[in-house]
Amino acid sequence: MTLESQRAHMLTGRMYNDLTPELVQARQDTVLLTTGYNDSFGRPQAEREAILRRLLRAVGEGCHFEPTFRCEFGFNISVGDHFYANFDCVLLDGGGITIGDHVLFGPRVGVYTSNHAIDAAERVAGGCYAKPVTIGDHVWVGGDVVINQGVTIGAGSIVGSGSVVTRSVPAGVIAAGNPARVLRPITEADRTGYQP
Numbered sequence: 728m729t730l731e732s733q734r735a736h737m738l739t740g741r742m743y744n745d746l747t748p749e750l751v752q753a754r755q756d757t758v759l760l761t762t763g764y765n766d767s768f769g770r771p772q773a774e775r776e777a778i779l780r781r782l783l784r785a786v787g788e789g790c791h792f793e794p795t796f797r798c799e800f801g802f803n804i805s806v807g808d809h810f811y812a813n814f815d816c817v818l819l820d821g822g823g824i825t826i827g828d829h830v831l832f833g834p835r836v837g838v839y840t841s842n843h844a845i846d847a848a849e850r851v852a853g854g855c856y857a858k859p860v861t862i863g864d865h866v867w868v869g870g871d872v873v874i875n876q877g878v879t880i881g882a883g884s885i886v887g888s889g890s891v892v893t894r895s896v897p898a899g900v901i902a903a904g905n906p907a908r909v910l911r912p913i914t915e916a917d918r919t920g921y922q923p
């Protein structure tokens with residue numbers, strides 16, 4: 728199978744072989760590209776975004792990852808405008824990761840769309856399955872958060888630091904904990920009157 732057909736198969740959510748030469752090679756190529764991006768830190772924004780455009784499926788304006796950014800393939804990641812990820816972001820994108828506009832990630836956020844097979848023998852044989860993660864506009868994900876496969880985080884929501892998100896989070900709420908649960912809605916009362 729070609730890399731392209733394996734990529735399409737992974738996106739169906741069915742079991743795939745994680746260990747084929749094409750996927751191993753793709754991961755290796757991606758490490759080299761992310762290393763190039765991380766090493767370009769301090770270079771002009773346009774130059775850095777050009778590397779991201781080679782690496783990711785889609786990338787908006789003003790997208791910035793602090794070092795060290797790592798992803799599994801990159802070709803299943805879409806990022807909107809004005810995305811900011813703090814240090815040590817890890818995106819495992821076998822199942823597809825879609826990030827909206829004006830999204831903030833704290834340090835050490837991990838988005839993991841793939842599971843290895845639950846059955847040990849299938850796992851040894853490379854069995855994996857992946858489901859997409861979608862993060863809406865204006866979401867803030869706190870530091871050290873893990874987002875597991877199949878999760879959607881609704882627009883404007885906040886995920887508290889250290890959370891493990893295993894189920895989708897609706898729009899306009901604060902969610903936190905392991906597993907993450909909705910703590911409360913975000914309301915007008917959260918406005919402080921701050922103006923830059």
Ligand SMILES: CC(=O)SCCNC(=O)CCNC(=O)[C@H](O)C(C)(C)COP(=O)(O)OP(=O)(O)OC[C@H]1O[C@@H](n2cnc3c(N)ncnc32)[C@H](O)[C@@H]1OP(=O)(O)O
Pocket residue numbers: 811812813831832833834868869870871885886887888889890901903904910
């Ligand atoms: C780009 C960048 O992001 S860099 C900055 C990185 N910064 C961070 O990662 C910090 C993220 N901030 C948080 O996690 C904050 O706790 C917020 C935003 C969720 C706080 O929301 P607030 O509504 O102000 O929560 P508050 O501090 O009043 O706590 C309310 C309750 O939620 C609990 N809670 C708050 N945060 C968390 C959390 N991360 N995990 C578990 N429980 C939490 C509190 O313990 C408290 O519980 P209690 O009522 O039983 O005492």
